[in-house]
Amino acid sequence: STGTVAAAAVVKRATLPATPPASEGIDVDEQNLAALASGQPATVTASGFRPNEEGIKVVVYSTPVLLDTVTADASGVATWSGALPAALEDGAHTLTFQGSVDRGLAFTLARATAAIGTCTVEGATLNWGYKESFRTYIEGIAKGGWTLTDVAYRYPDFVWENGAGSLDGTALTGLVTYGGSIAFTGHDGALNTTLGNARVELAGDTGYLVFDVTGTTQAGESVDQQGVRLAEFPLADAAVVDGALRLDAVATTLTEAGAAAFGTYQAGEQLDPVTAVIPVDTACGTAVAEEPEADAGASAAVTAVTEPADTEGAPVWPWIVGGLVVVALAAGGGVLIARRSRTAQAEPETTEG
Ligand code: HEM
Incomplete structure (x- = not known):
């Protein structure tokens, strides 16, 4: 009545009903x-x-x-x-x-096997800065910092090592767990969000950076969600080559689930690029690649053949992809997709406001 209009909270509720609101339909x-x-x-x-x-x-x-x-x-x-x-x-x-x-x-x-795929992953690394503007904001306006557990900070990335899991190099499905946590703080404690238990999930065409997200959103809602597919990235030209699946500065965006758990940003928001080296065991198979396409602009289609270690003598046939006949099967053979490579600069380990 005095002409003051309360501002409506525009951020979507981060809280989901604790139990399924329906089980039919x-x-x-x-x-x-x-x-x-x-x-x-x-x-x-x-x-x-x-x-x-x-x-x-x-x-x-x-x-x-x-x-x-x-x-x-x-x-x-x-x-x-x-x-x-x-x-x-x-x-x-x-x-x-x-x-x-x-x-x-x-x-x-009930997944068919306990592990996804036959390739065992050990010693995988992951470099991702989450979002540069957020890190800048934390260190500046928010007068805050981050506390790292089993994660390093080497500007401009948080760095995880010793990721382990399994994957299927042909279907490009898998899960690599890195663990650790990043606790972002600022504004004298008002800003308090932790990204824990980092995982890289491969799901065919798309990869996800998965975290347990706990803390408080900008709108003041408390969040405690496990296994949030926070960021996504295309897997279109990823392949197991020379014993590893490499992601080289692949652009990532915030998912719907990530936007709901973190707040502030909309789904689709550009996040920092992800770099990862995911080594697979030698029994995992041989990379198979065709000639790079003549069109320099198009990225070469590359696929991998997974050779299960213990399949009683069953032959493993190379895939024929997109009408291109796959030719090489020799160990170690393969064409690595050239991508922009980044040089990480060394910076202080942590920030403190
Ligand atoms: C005392 C409470 C807070 C104040 C005064 C405050 C203030 C601000 C201001 C002024 C900006 C704009 C920065 C710019 O344009 O460069 C901003 C951005 C932002 N704030 Fe806060 N904030 C508060 C709490 C929070 C909380 C609790 C969160 C929870 C995550 C949060 C997350 C963010 C994010 C993600 C951005 C965008 C950063 C970017 O990417 O540029 N803030 N905040």
């Missing part, structure tokens, strides 16, 4: 249910939403993990396609769509 055919339950990419749909309704959250339980947001079509049917996070443990889960109505699907996740 998501439609899935047998094939897609089998794929979903084994951790493979699947497509599910649900109806009853408003025509063209936006921002329908796709959330998997028991511990709520936001996977994505989707938009309904003109008939109010929402569709989600994707694979469940590799960090999700086997067992009973409920997939939900949360919008103007809630829909769900109870299923049991």
Whole structure:
């Protein structure tokens, strides 16, 4: 009445319902249910939403993990396609769509093998600065810093070592766990966000930087989410070559799940590029690459053949990709994709406000 208008909080609620709001109403055919339950990419749909309704959250339980947001079509049917996070443990889960109505699907996740793929990963490294403007803000305006556990800071990146896990070098699926944590602080404690237990998840076309996110968003909401696919990056031209899968300054963006857990930034926000060297055991297979394409602008398509170590004499056939005949099978052979390489500058270990 005095003419003062309270500013509405525009940041989306980071808090998801603690239990699934629905366990029925998501439609899935047998094939897609089998794929979903084994951790493979699947497509599910649900109806009853408003025509063209936006921002329908796709959330998997028991511990709520936001996977994505989707938009309904003109008939109010929402569709989600994707694979469940590799960090999700086997067992009973409920997939939900949360919008103007809630829909769900109870299923049991049972991955075919305990480890994803046959290639064992050890001694993997990861370099990622999260977001340069955020680091600058922390050190400047926020008068804060970061506390590192089992992570180093070598400007402009946080650096993790000794990542371990497994992957399938052909399907480019896998999970490498680096652990550690970065606790960002500032504004005399008002800013307090920890990115813990770093993982790199490979999911076919797309890779994710996965963290447990705890703390307080800029809007003051407390967050405690496990296994958040915080950042994503394309895996289009990644391959196992010379015993390792290398990511060389690949651009990353904030995911929907990351935006919900961290606050402030919108999904799609540009984050710092990721560099990683993910060595695989020698039994993992031989990289196979075709001639680089004549068109210098196009990136060469490269694939890898995974040779399981102990498959009773079964032949392993090279893949034929995109109509190009794969020729080389010799150990160590392969064409490494040339990319911009970065030189890390050495900087002080930590910052303090
Ligand atoms: C006392 C409370 C706070 C004050 C006064 C404050 C102030 C500010 C200001 C002035 C900016 C703009 C900086 C610029 O334009 O360069 C900013 C940006 C930002 N703040 Fe805060 N903030 C507070 C709390 C928080 C909290 C709790 C978070 C939680 C994560 C947070 C995260 C951010 C982020 C991510 C940015 C954007 C940085 C960038 O990428 O440029 N802030 N804040």
